[in-house]
Amino acid sequence: MKMILSVILLCFSGTVLAIDTAHRLTREQWSLPRNPESVVAMPALSRAMQDFQATANARLRIHHPGGDRGRLWAAELHAWLVTLGVPSTDLEMHAGSANINVIELEVVSGGNKTPPVMTILPGEHVE
Numbered sequence: 001m002k003m004i005l006s007v008i009l010l011c012f013s014g015t016v017l018a019i020d021t022a023h024r025l026t027r028e029q030w031s032l033p034r035n036p037e038s039v040v041a042m043p044a045l046s047r048a049m050q051d052f053q054a055t056a057n058a059r060l061r062i063h064h065p066g067g068d069r070g071r072l073w074a075a076e077l078h079a080w081l082v083t084l085g086v087p088s089t090d091l092e093m094h095a096g097s098a099n100i101n102v103i104e105l106e107v108v109s110g111g112n113k114t115p116p117v118m119t120i121l122p123g124e125h126v127e
Contacts, residue, residue: 022063022104023048030073030103039080048105052086055109059090063104066095077103 025044032038039045052058060081064074074093082088097104 022106023051025077025103025105027073027101030077034080036084040084044105048107049086051107052090055107057109059092059108059110060086061092061094061106061108063094063097063106065097065100065103067100070095070097070100074103 023044025042029042029044040049048060052060062074062077064070064077074095078088078091078093081091
């Protein structure tokens with residue numbers, strides 16, 4: 001009986017992990033010098049943008065830490081995303097990330113998606 005319960009709990013925990021689709025950008029990753037190429041190459045942003053572009057009527061929710069420091073970090077990320085072609089109308093800012101050193105990017109479907117002004121692919125040169 002204990003073994004069956006253990007297997008069920010193991011399967012359930014795997015299911016929870018599979019459902020979690022937030023892309024996590026750490027403060028350490030963000031603290032590196034930034035330019036368009038390095039921002040686009042950040043794994044969390046790259047995966048989030050791939051999901052965003054592949055999802056019909058997608059919006060990108062940015063769950064950021066609260067307080068001044070979290071708001072400033074989120075505002076800077078927002079500015080970079082808009083500069084790289086994500087319409088600001090497709091970005092949602094939400095204070096209250098579970099971790100003060102992480103911004104979570106969540107792609108959600110719903111609403112009217114605005115076509116991007118430009119798309120920058122990893123490895124593409126930006127002038």
